[in-house]
Amino acid sequence: GAGVSQSPSNKVTEKGKDVELRCDPISGHTALYWYRQSLGQGLEFLIYFQGNSAPDKSGLPSDRFSAERTGGSVSTLTIQRTQQEDSAVYLCASSLGPGTSAHEQYFGPGTRLTVT
Amino acid sequence: AQSVAQPEDQVNVAEGNPLTVKCTYSVSGNPYLFWYVQYPNRGLQFLLKYITGDNLVKGSYGFEAEFNKSQTSFHLKKPSALVSDSALYFCAVKLNTGFQKLVFGTGTRLLVSP
Numbered sequence: 733g734a735g736v737s738q739s740p741s742n743k744v745t746e747k748g749k750d751v752e753l754r755c756d757p758i759s760g761h762t763a764l765y766w767y768r769q770s771l772g773q774g775l776e777f778l779i780y781f782q783g784n785s786a787p788d789k790s791g792l793p794s795d796r797f798s799a800e801r802t803g804g805s806v807s808t809l810t811i812q813r814t815q816q817e818d819s820a821v822y823l824c825a826s827s828l829g830p831g832t833s834a835h836e837q838y839f840g841p842g843t844r845l846t847v848t
Numbered sequence: 849a850q851s852v853a854q855p856e857d858q859v860n861v862a863e864g865n866p867l868t869v870k871c872t873y874s875v876s877g878n879p880y881l882f883w884y885v886q887y888p889n890r891g892l893q894f895l896l897k898y899i900t901g902d903n904l905v906k907g908s909y910g911f912e913a914e915f916n917k918s919q920t921s922f923h924l925k926k927p928s929a930l931v932s933d934s935a936l937y938f939c940a941v942k943l944n945t946g947f948q949k950l951v952f953g954t955g956t957r958l959l960v961s962p
Binding site (some may be wrong): 736763765767774775776777780782788791823826829830835836837838839840841842 | 880883884890895897948949952953
């Protein structure tokens with residue numbers, strides 16, 4: 733079946749511009765996660781959505797970062813006033829969510845963001 | 849707080865030889881442990897997990913891992929390495945309650961030579 737998809741695959745933007753990254757999770761997965769992968773910081777958690785519950789935003793690095801999940805499916809990660817340190821690969825993952833026996837998360841191919 | 853250590857930045861092994869990629873963890877509770885593999889310009893692929901039960905878990909592509917609670921380790925192993933196994937490997941942990949996020953190690957690059 734279809735896996736997690738992300739768009740765009742690559743994004744180059746100028747410092748100070750806003751960007752939106754999109755994630756389509758696996759159908760039926762109630763949990764959705766955003767992570768960031770960068771050379772200096774490794775893989776770091778950003779935000780977690782589970783069903784209709786309030787998201788866990790504890791990993792967002794600043795108030796320039798926000799995310800939403802519409803209809804319990806597609807998610808958009810928005811970075812406002814981008815900075816060069818935002819350059820990284822942004823990975824989205826989904827899973828069946830807590831209360832199930834399947835705890836593994838399935839990752840999309842990522843969006844490589846370059847801020848010039 | 850949860851943390852994962854992968855002490856080796858790179859592991860080199862000849863094709864056909866056994867391989868081990870090391871991982872140790874620190875959590876204040878019962879862990880769920882995972883291994884993921886990342887090929888160049890690709891996302892992370894799930895390999896295997898330990899949730900409960902048998903300490904030896906088997907996963908995709910002939911990989912296996914052994915959960916050792918006393919040593920807080922979850923080393924990844926394969927009896928006979930393939931050149932195509934060359935990739936970046938990540939160990940990850942999460943608690944069985946509460947936070948759902950994965951905490952990753954820094955990754956180990958596996959290089960299998962022909």
